[in-house]
Amino acid sequence: MPPRVGLFATCLMNLFRPNVGFAAVKLLETAGCTVEVPLDQTCCGQPAYNSGDFEATRALAKQLIEAFEGFDYVVGPSGSCMATIRKDYPRLFADDPAWRARAEALAAKSFELISFLTDVRGVSSVDASYAGTVSYLDSCSGLRELGIKAQPRLLLGSVDGLALAEMADTEVCCGFGGSFCVKYPEISGRLADDKLARLTETGAGTLLGGDLGCLLHLAGRMKRCGSPVKVFHTAEVLAGLAEGSGIGGAVEGGGQ
Amino acid sequence: MKVSSPQFKAKVVTALADPHLRDALGQSRKGFVNGRGALVADLPEFEQLRDQARDVKNHVLANLDHYLERFEAKVTAAGGQVHWAADAEDARQIILGICRRVGAKTITKGKSMVSEEVGLNEALEAEGYQVIETDLGEYIIQLADEPPSHIIAPAIHKTRAQVAELFEAAHGGPRKTTVGELVTEARLVLRDKYFRADVGITGGNYLVAETGSSVIVTNEGNGDLTQTLARVHIVTSGIERIVPSLEDVSLFQRLLARSGTGQETETYTTFSTGPRRPGDPDGPEEYHVVLVDNGRSKMLGGKFQDMLRCIRCGACMNHCPVYGAVGGHAYGWVYPGPMGSVLTPLFVGLDSTYDLPNACTLNGRCQTVCPVRIPLPELLRELRHAQRQAGLRPAAETRALKAWRFVAERPRLYRAANRLAARALKALDSGSGRLTSLPFGQAWSGLRDLPAPEGRTFLELWQARKRP
Numbered sequence: 001m002p003p004r005v006g007l008f009a010t011c012l013m014n015l016f017r018p019n020v021g022f023a024a025v026k027l028l029e030t031a032g033c034t035v036e037v038p039l040d041q042t043c044c045g046q047p048a049y050n051s052g053d054f055e056a057t058r059a060l061a062k063q064l065i066e067a068f069e070g071f072d073y074v075v076g077p078s079g080s081c082m083a084t085i086r087k088d089y090p091r092l093f094a095d096d097p098a099w100r101a102r103a104e105a106l107a108a109k110s111f112e113l114i115s116f117l118t119d120v121r122g123v124s125s126v127d128a129s130y131a132g133t134v135s136y137l138d139s140c141s142g143l144r145e146l147g148i149k150a151q152p153r154l155l156l157g158s159v160d161g162l163a164l165a166e167m168a169d170t171e172v173c174c175g176f177g178g179s180f181c182v183k184y185p186e187i188s189g190r191l192a193d194d195k196l197a198r199l200t201e202t203g204a205g206t207l208l209g210g211d212l213g214c215l216l217h218l219a220g221r222m223k224r225c226g227s228p229v230k231v232f233h234t235a236e237v238l239a240g241l242a243e244g245s246g247i248g249g250a251v252e253g254g255g256q
Numbered sequence: 257m258k259v260s261s262p263q264f265k266a267k268v269v270t271a272l273a274d275p276h277l278r279d280a281l282g283q284s285r286k287g288f289v290n291g292r293g294a295l296v297a298d299l300p301e302f303e304q305l306r307d308q309a310r311d312v313k314n315h316v317l318a319n320l321d322h323y324l325e326r327f328e329a330k331v332t333a334a335g336g337q338v339h340w341a342a343d344a345e346d347a348r349q350i351i352l353g354i355c356r357r358v359g360a361k362t363i364t365k366g367k368s369m370v371s372e373e374v375g376l377n378e379a380l381e382a383e384g385y386q387v388i389e390t391d392l393g394e395y396i397i398q399l400a401d402e403p404p405s406h407i408i409a410p411a412i413h414k415t416r417a418q419v420a421e422l423f424e425a426a427h428g429g430p431r432k433t434t435v436g437e438l439v440t441e442a443r444l445v446l447r448d449k450y451f452r453a454d455v456g457i458t459g460g461n462y463l464v465a466e467t468g469s470s471v472i473v474t475n476e477g478n479g480d481l482t483q484t485l486a487r488v489h490i491v492t493s494g495i496e497r498i499v500p501s502l503e504d505v506s507l508f509q510r511l512l513a514r515s516g517t518g519q520e521t522e523t524y525t526t527f528s529t530g531p532r533r534p535g536d537p538d539g540p541e542e543y544h545v546v547l548v549d550n551g552r553s554k555m556l557g558g559k560f561q562d563m564l565r566c567i568r569c570g571a572c573m574n575h576c577p578v579y580g581a582v583g584g585h586a587y588g589w590v591y592p593g594p595m596g597s598v599l600t601p602l603f604v605g606l607d608s609t610y611d612l613p614n615a616c617t618l619n620g621r622c623q624t625v626c627p628v629r630i631p632l633p634e635l636l637r638e639l640r641h642a643q644r645q646a647g648l649r650p651a652a653e654t655r656a657l658k659a660w661r662f663v664a665e666r667p668r669l670y671r672a673a674n675r676l677a678a679r680a681l682k683a684l685d686s687g688s689g690r691l692t693s694l695p696f697g698q699a700w701s702g703l704r705d706l707p708a709p710e711g712r713t714f715l716e717l718w719q720a721r722k723r724p
C-alpha cells in the first residue's frame with residue numbers, strides 16, 4: 001500500500017504560486033505516494049502565533065489537526081509552515097494533555113516536502129533538467145528548526161544541466177520574517193539588499209528556495225531593482241515545472 | 257539610564273543611513289562570527305559543553321537562595337561584605353554610601369553592564385566624584401558621552417577615525433592614526449588614574465559560591481589594575497551570576513570567550529576573594545559585593561526564567577541580522593540585540609519597549625549560538641503574547657487578526673476569499689507579472705514589487721483537476 005500523504009497547501013502557495021502545489025504533487029507521486037488535498041484546511045496559524053495571539057493559533061491548530069490526522073503523512077512545500085506544525089503545535093498545547101497528544105502525533109508525521117522526499121522516501125535523484133547556474137536560499141525556519149540544508153542540494157545536484165553556485169553567508173536571514181517585512185520595512189530592505197549582494201557575487205541567473213515568503217520578498221525586491229535573476233521554488237525545478245520567467249516575472253502570452 | 261526605546265523606529269532610520277556605523281559594525285562583527293565559527297569547529301565537545309552549562313545554570317536558578325547565602329557566608333569569612341540591592345536606586349545608594357564613608361574622590365571602573373543598568377556613573381558624577389572608565393571601549397564612549405552599543409564591545413559602533421578625533425580633543429593633539437598609537441595613548445592617560453583611585457568598581461563574570469570569590473574576565477588587564485590598586489574594591493553583579501564551584505568556572509570559561517569574542521580564552525581571568533590579608537603584597541583594604549536584583553527575582557519560576565541563564569557573552573547580538581543592520585543604540589537602553597530585546601521589556605516595562613520584541617525576524621540564529629541555550633525567539637514571542645494580554649498591541653493589528661481568524665476558521669469562506677484575492681491582485685497586473693504599487697500596502701511596495709498571483713488558487717485548480 002502506498003503511503004497516503006495529505007498535502008498542506010500553504011497560504012502563499014495557494015494564493016500566489018499554485019504551480020508549486022502541482023510540483024509537490026508530482027514529486028510525491030513519483031516517490032510512490034498517494035496524494036490527497038483535504039479541502040477543510042486553511043492556515044497553520046503562524047501569523048497569529050508570531051503576533052502573540054496564542055488563542056487564535058490554538059483554534060487553527062485544532063482545525064488543521066482534525067483535517068490531517070487521518071493521513072499517514074502531512075507534507076507541505078514550506079519549511080516555515082511545517083516547522084510550526086512540527087515544533088510549535090506540541091508546545092502550544094503544553095497545558096492540555098488530550099490535544100497535546102494529538103498535536104505530537106501529527107507533528108511526528110509532518111514534513112517539509114524536500115526533506116520528506118529524501119529522508120522518509122529515500123529519494124536521491126530526480127528526473128528533471130534545468131539549464132543554468134542557480135543559487136539556493138536557505139530559509140531560516142527550515143534550516144535551523146528542521147535541519148534542511150543537504151537535502152535540497154542533494155536533489156538539485158541530480159538535475160540535468162543545473163550548476164549550483166553557493167552564496168556566502170547562507171546562514172544569514174534574508175529579512176522576510178513574516179509580518180516583520182511590513183512592520184520594519186527599512187530593516188527588511190537592508191537585509192534583502194545584503195542577501196542579494198551575496199547572490200550577485202555568485203553570478204547565478206536563478207534563485208531557488210523552499211519558502212515562498214522569502215522568495216516573494218526577494219523576487220519583489222529584485223524586480224524593483226531591475227534584476228534579471230529568475231526566482232523559482234525548489235520543487236518547481238525538481239519536478240521539471242520551472243517554466244516561464246519565474247516568480248514575479250512576466251507571464252508569457254499575457255497570462256492564461 | 258534613560259530609556260529611549262520608544263524612539264526605536266526613528267533611530268533605525270538614522271542608523272541605516274550612517275555609513276560609518278555600517279563600516280564599524282561590519283568589520284568587528286565579522287571577526288567575532290568567523291572567530292567563533294573556527295573555534296567551535298575545533299572543539300568537538302562544544303555542543304555538550306553548552307548542555308552542561310545550561311544544566312548548571314538551571315540548577316543554580318532552582319536553588320538560588322541556597323547559593324546566594326553560601327556565597328555571602330564565604331565573602332564574610334574572607335573579610336568582605338555583601339550588600340543586597342533590591343533595585344537600581346538601592347544599588348546606587350549602597351555604592352554612594354561606601355564612597356562617602358571612605359572619603360573617595362577618584363573612582364576607577366572596570367567594565368560592568370550592571371553599573372550601566374543601575375545608572376551608576378550619573379549618580380556618582382552628580383555627587384562630584386571623578387569617575388574614570390578604564391576599559392578602552394568604555395573609556396571611548398565616556399569621552400563621547402554615549403551609552404555602550406554592545407555588551408562586550410561597547411564602542412563597536414565607532415570607527416578608528418572617530419576614536420582618533422575623540423582622543424585628539426580629550427588629550428590634546430597631535431592626532432594618532434594607528435590602532436597601536438591610540439591604545440598606547442589611552443594606556444598612558446589611564447595608568448596614572450589607577451594609582452590615584454580611592455575606589456575601584458568592577459563587574460563580576462562569575463560569583464563563586466564555594467569560595468566567595470568574584471571573577472572578572474578581560475582582554476586589557478584594566479579590571480585587575482582597577483581592583484587591586486584602589487583602596488576599596490566594589491563588585492557590582494546581578495544575583496543570577498552565581499556558580500556553585502571553581503569547577504563550574506572552568507566549564508563556563510571554555511564557552512564564554514569562544515562564543516563572544518571568538519577567542520579560546522580572554523587574556524586575563526582574575527579571582528578576587530576578600531580584601532588584602534596581612535602579608536599580601538597588594539590588594540584593596542575593603543572588598544564589597546553589591547548583589548543587584550532589579551527585576552531578576554520576578555523572572556524566577558516564570559516563563560522568562562531561561563533568560564537568567566545569560567552569561568553576557570554577546571554571541572546573540574554578533575549573529576543577529578537586525579543588530580548588524582541598526583547597531584546597539586537603536587534599542588534604546590543598556591542591553592541591545594536579542595538578549596536585550598528580552599531583558600529590556602522585563603526590566604523597564606512592556607509599555608515603553610513595544611518595538612523590541614517585534615523587530616525580529618525570528619530567524620533563530622541567536623539561539624543556535626547561545627552558549628547556555630536560551631530559546632531567545634520563543635521568549636520574544638512570549639513577550640508579544642504578554643503585550644497582547646496587556647492590551648499593548650496596535651488596534652489595527654488586533655482588528656486584522658480577528659477578521660483573518662474569522663475567515664481562516666471557516667474553510668469554505670477561506671477558499672472563496674483566496675479566490676477573490678487571487679483575481680483582484682491578478683487584475684492589477686498589466687502583464688509584467690508584478691505589482692509596483694499596492695492600494696493598501698505601501699509597507700510592502702515601498703521597496704518591493706509584489707509578484708502577481710497566477711489568477712486562480714491552488715485549491716480551486718486542484719478541485720478542477722487541471723494544471724494552470
Ligand code: SF4
Binds near residue numbers: 566567568569570628
Ligand atoms: S543570551 Fe546567550 S548568546 Fe546572548 S549574551 Fe546571553 S549567553 Fe550570550
